[in-house]
Amino acid sequence: xxxxxxxxxxxxxxxxSPLSLECTVEGTSNPxxxxxxxxxxxxxxxxxYSVGIGQISSEVPQNLSAxxxxxxxxxxxxxxxxxxxxxxxxxxxxxGGNQPQHFGDGTRLSIL
Amino acid sequence: xxxxxxxxxMESNEEEPVHLPCNHSTISGTDYIHxxxxxxxxxxxxxxxxxxSNVNNRMASLAxxxxxxxxxxxxxxxxxxxxxxxxxxxxxxxxxxxxFGQGTTLQVKP
Numbered sequence: 001x002x003x004x005x006x007x008x009x010x011x012x013x014x015x016x017s018p019l020s021l022e023c024t025v026e027g028t029s030n031p032x033x034x035x036x037x038x039x040x041x042x043x044x045x046x047x048x049y050s051v052g053i054g055q056i057s058s059e060v061p062q063n064l065s066a067x068x069x070x071x072x073x074x075x076x077x078x079x080x081x082x083x084x085x086x087x088x089x090x091x092x093x094x095x096g097g098n099q100p101q102h103f104g105d106g107t108r109l110s111i112l
Numbered sequence: 113x114x115x116x117x118x119x120x121x122m123e124s125n126e127e128e129p130v131h132l133p134c135n136h137s138t139i140s141g142t143d144y145i146h147x148x149x150x151x152x153x154x155x156x157x158x159x160x161x162x163x164x165s166n167v168n169n170r171m172a173s174l175a176x177x178x179x180x181x182x183x184x185x186x187x188x189x190x191x192x193x194x195x196x197x198x199x200x201x202x203x204x205x206x207x208x209x210x211x212f213g214q215g216t217t218l219q220v221k222p
Contacts, residue, residue, distance in 0.1 A: 032208055034210075036212075042214075043199075043212040043213055043214055043215065044156065044210075044212040045212075046209055046210065046211075049208060049209065051208070059209070090155045090156070092155075092156075094208070096208065097208075098144045098161070098163075098203060098204075100146060100148075100158040100161055101158065101210055102158060103155030103156050103157070104155055105154060105155055106153075106154070106155045108153075
């Protein structure tokens with residue numbers, strides 16, 4: 001069966017510091033991968049998605065970037081964090097097409 | 113992207129059935145109807161999806177109107193662990209994007 005791992009679970013970072021969140025999927029190959037953000041009390045917003053290694057689509061202009069260096073690894077990064085980057089970050093995978101997406105446990109990011 | 117409309121909140125008693133409605137009057141012929149739920153401080157969990165016919169799985173049932181402009185998620189016997197935010201989403205494989213709305217917050221009373 002497939003599993004998805006995200007880490008860390010919680011992160012507190014100062015404004016202006018860099019960020020790297022990692023997500024890995026096990027038990028499948030060539031999955032579609034997604035990064036979402038959920039601000040406090042709000043719904044999920046799609047940030048990036050990837051259909052293959054090195055292929056990244058950005059959904060909203062922002063201070064963040066994503067990379068997919070390996071088939072089952074998806075990384076969310078920032079060079080300098082802003083206060084507005086606080087939130088709950090979720091990684092998800094799917095087989096593509098109309099198949100459902102499966103989410104990790106998320107990273108709660110607080111910016112001080 | 114086609115939108116869905118759900119009630120902000122609903123209440124249910126434990127061990128009773130729950131019917132969660134969703135309106136999607138602008139659905140296109142290729143849109144699938146997906147349902148997810150999110151427990152506090154957790155990532156969303158896939159519940160069920162369908163295109164035209166009613167669907168059943170171990171978690172729930174999905175009843176889709178004949179004109180596909182509405183659907184209902186049915187939890188046959190609510191438990192306290194079913195208390196969550198339930199999202200009804202129209203999903204097109206063309207874009208591969210899930211567009212989350214505000215969902216329905218379900219409270220289950222013991």
